[in-house]
Structures are given as C-alpha cells and as structure tokens.
Amino acid sequence: MNLIRNAGLAAAAALAIARPALAAEPTVAATPPMGWNSWNHFAARIDHATVRAQADAMAANGMREAGYRYINIDDGWQGQRDPAGAIHPNDRFPDMKALADYVHSKGLKLGIYSSPGPKTCAGFEGSQGHEVQDAQTYAAWGVDYLKYDLCSLGPAMIAAGSIEKAQAIELAAYRKMSAALRATRRPIVYSLCQYGFDQVWRWGGSVGGNLWRTTGDIEDKYPRMAEIGFGQAGLSKYAKPGQWNDPDMLEVGNGGMNPTEYRTHMSLWALLAAPLLAGNDLSRMNPDALAILTNRDVISIDQDPAGQQGDRVRAEGPLELWVKPLAGGGKAVGLFNRSDLPAEMAVDFAELGVSGPVRTRDVWSGQDLGPIHSYQATVPAHGVVLLRLSS
Numbered sequence: 001m002n003l004i005r006n007a008g009l010a011a012a013a014a015l016a017i018a019r020p021a022l023a024a025e026p027t028v029a030a031t032p033p034m035g036w037n038s039w040n041h042f043a044a045r046i047d048h049a050t051v052r053a054q055a056d057a058m059a060a061n062g063m064r065e066a067g068y069r070y071i072n073i074d075d076g077w078q079g080q081r082d083p084a085g086a087i088h089p090n091d092r093f094p095d096m097k098a099l100a101d102y103v104h105s106k107g108l109k110l111g112i113y114s115s116p117g118p119k120t121c122a123g124f125e126g127s128q129g130h131e132v133q134d135a136q137t138y139a140a141w142g143v144d145y146l147k148y149d150l151c152s153l154g155p156a157m158i159a160a161g162s163i164e165k166a167q168a169i170e171l172a173a174y175r176k177m178s179a180a181l182r183a184t185r186r187p188i189v190y191s192l193c194q195y196g197f198d199q200v201w202r203w204g205g206s207v208g209g210n211l212w213r214t215t216g217d218i219e220d221k222y223p224r225m226a227e228i229g230f231g232q233a234g235l236s237k238y239a240k241p242g243q244w245n246d247p248d249m250l251e252v253g254n255g256g257m258n259p260t261e262y263r264t265h266m267s268l269w270a271l272l273a274a275p276l277l278a279g280n281d282l283s284r285m286n287p288d289a290l291a292i293l294t295n296r297d298v299i300s301i302d303q304d305p306a307g308q309q310g311d312r313v314r315a316e317g318p319l320e321l322w323v324k325p326l327a328g329g330g331k332a333v334g335l336f337n338r339s340d341l342p343a344e345m346a347v348d349f350a351e352l353g354v355s356g357p358v359r360t361r362d363v364w365s366g367q368d369l370g371p372i373h374s375y376q377a378t379v380p381a382h383g384v385v386l387l388r389l390s391s
C-alpha cells in the first residue's frame with residue numbers, strides 16, 4: 001500500500017517539477033521580435049508625429065500582416081525628472097500614454113529606450129537610481145518593450161578596477177531593471193544593449209534579457225553590415241525561444257546599399273533568427289525595400305517556431321554556406337558571395353545531412369525547384385541565394 005502511495009507521490013512530485021518548466025515557456029519574444037526602431041534613420045531627431053506616421057505606415061503597407069508589431073522609440077524622447085523623481089518625456093512627446101494608445105489602436109505595440117547609467121548614449125536622462133519608478137511609469141504609459149543601453153554605466157565599470165567587479169556592476173544593473181519590469185506584471189520585452197562585451201550571449205538570459213546586442217552599432221554600408229552579420233558565426237547555440245542574439249537593427253531601405261546587398265542583409269538576419277527591427281522611414285519607403293522587408297518566406301525562416309539560430313557550415317574564401325534547421329526537419333540554406341565579382345557556388349544536400357532529393361524553394365525568386373539533391377548557381381557580388389529545403 002505504502003509502495004503504491006509512494007509511487008503516487010513520486011508521480012505527483014514529478015508532475016510538480018514538470019509544471020514550472022511549462023510555466024517558464026516564454027510569454028514574450030517566443031520568436032525573434034519584429035518591428036521598427038527610430039535610431040538608424042532618425043537618431044535623436046524624433047517626435048510623436050514621426051512615431052505615429054511609422055505606426056500608420058506599418059498598419060497600412062502590409063508589414064503588420066507580415067508579422068511586424070513593435071514601434072520602438074530609441075534615444076531622444078526623455079525630458080526631465082519632476083521633484084518626486086518621475087521621468088517625463090520632452091516637449092516633442094507631449095503625451096506618451098496617448099501615443100501608446102494610438103499605437104495599440106493600430107494593432108501594434110510600443111517600445112521605449114533607457115540606460116542603466118545616469119545618462120543615455122545621446123546624453124539624455126538614464127534610469128540609474130530610478131529603476132522601479134521608471135518601470136512603473138513605462139507600464140502605466142502602456143509600453144511593451146524596453147531597450148536598455150549600457151552607455152554611461154561604462155565609466156563606473158572601468159573605475160571598478162577589475163573585470164570581475166565591472167561585470168558584477170553590469171549584471172546587477174541589468175538584473176535590477178529586469179526585476180522592476182517583472183514587478184509591473186506587464187509583459188515587456190527586455191532588450192539588453194551593451195555591444196556584445198563580456199560574451200553577453202552566455203549570461204544575457206540569466207539577467208532576464210529576451211535579446212542582447214552581440215555587436216557595436218550597424219551602419220548602412222555593405223562592409224559594416226557584412227562584418228556584423230557574418231561575424232555571428234559560432235553563436236547559434238546561445239539562442240532559443242525567449243532569448244535571442246541581436247546583431248542590431250536593419251538598414252534595409254535607408255539607401256546605403258543596393259537591393260542585392262539588402263537581400264543579403266535580410267537573408268542573413270533571417271538565418272540568424274535575429275530580431276527584425278526595420279530601421280528606415282516606413283512612411284517614405286520604396287517598393288524594393290517593402291518587398292524585401294515583407295517577403296513571407298524569408299520572415300517564416302526568421303520566425304520558425306523551433307527557434308534555432310542558423311550558423312556557418314563552411315567558408316571558402318569569400319564564399320560562405322549558412323544553414324538554419326527548421327521545425328519539422330526542413331532547412332534554410334544561404335549561399336553567400338562576399339566577393340566583389342559574381343561567383344559559381346554549389347551545395348550537395350548530402351553535405352547538410354539530407355539524404356535523397358527534397359522539394360526546394362528559391363526564396364527570393366519565388367521558384368519551386370522540385371525534388372533535387374544538389375544546387376548550383378551564379379551568385380552575384382555581395383549577393384545570396386536563399387533556399388528552403390522541405391523535410
């Protein structure tokens with residue numbers, strides 16, 4: 001009898017252990033966040049009308065239907081603190097709650113930006129010493145996403161005198177805001193921005209981060225985009241649902257790269273399961289940029305529910321092969337030509353562990369290639385062929 005009872009208790013205990021694991025399923029950022037961020041195009045020249053115009057555009061141009069959700073205000077919205085310490089927006093943002101309501105009315109979500117230091121990178125008010133108060137203010141406004149940028153915490157870390165002490169200061173600061181956000185009970189995506197120092201991919205999740213920047217700032221130039229994107233090789237094992245590597249926001253549509261290069265940018269970010277945060281002016285976008293940002297096949301690679309980041313399989317000089325495993329056993333394959341001249345590239349699917357011919361889609365041309373077991377093509381300079389192999 002006791003045996004049976006004990007077995008029952010053991011089973012109940014096993015269930016009790018299993019439950020928190022289920023409860024820990026990510027409620028935010030189950031797939032990489034998609035949206036828009038003000039910094040790459042507008043920098044600190046941002047105001048509420050511009051933000052509203054981005055929300056209008058996203059809701060009208062097909063981006064919302066393609067999965068884009070967050071309208072993120074980066075640095076430059078902050079005004080002064082009042083005598084009670086509450087942060088107020090500057091006069092370019094007369095009513096943050098009304099702005100959040102407006103963004104929500106479009107079926108979208110609002111993001112905001114601060115720093116764990118006394119000042120942000122552009123010299124505005126940071127959150128140091130006001131973490132709980134700021135988190136409550138953001139929640140009261142209806143904010144759904146916070147980018148928390150190291151900025152002026154850096155000098156205090158350097159002054160700490162050792163790597164260990166500096167890291168302790170940094171982790172404590174990121175944990176403090178994470179706890180403050182959680183205490184609001186509002187689901188708020190928490191985005192760490194400290195430029196990839198200290199192998200943040202190893203600890204970003206443990207301080208509550210849903211994503212963490214792995215690099216310094218992107219620029220709207222092919223060499224910088226390529227340096228950052230291809231530099232992500234080896235980091236795939238650190239990403240999973242709710243916790244993503246962030247190689248910075250998109251530059252698609254800002255004008256510094258040609259459409260071939262922007263397709264490379266978008267393909268690489270999709271293979272990396274990177275956040276897809278458009279960084280252009282959505283209210284004045286050319287059709288090429290919109291087509292690149294809303295290509296459903298590319299987005300479905302980025303947003304694949306398995307949440308496995310892709311990685312580099314081989315590099316022969318400037319010719320790189322990247323693969324991302326997909327839910328159900330399919331694979332996304334990128335053949336990248338980083339050189340300045342067109343190049344012949346080939347892949348035998350056996351090399352990727354695929355036995356036998358598989359249905360294959362050339363994502364950018366939209367062509368279904370029928371069951372094949374290898375592929376070869378001329379890939380343009382700085383270009384890509386992105387394939388989706390069925391299981």
Ligand code: GLA
Nearest residue numbers: 039074075121122149193217
């Ligand atoms: C840093 C970040 C950028 C942007 C600016 C704002 O440089 O890396 O993404 O947020 O600060 O000042």
